[in-house]
Amino acid sequence: MPDQPLQPFALPQGISIHLSAGSTIGWALLLVFLIWAVYTLVASYHWIRYSHAPAVALPAIIAHLAVSAALMSFALSGALLP
16 A cells, blocks of 8 residues: 555554653653662672671772762753752
């Protein structure tokens, strides 16, 4: 059917999905945050529990959290400081 124009994909009758670009990005950022939070908790626990130098581990974890917070706030708002 090369002479017919292309028709956009349509969902079957009765099915509606209300996703906008904003909500999709919001869900993606939530997923990224959850993965980051689980990874940070597990890594922090193992670093403090099994480290031979816990005096180095705690400041490194605090620095990781500060840098991560700055990157997340910059990604979400475009400003480094609120």
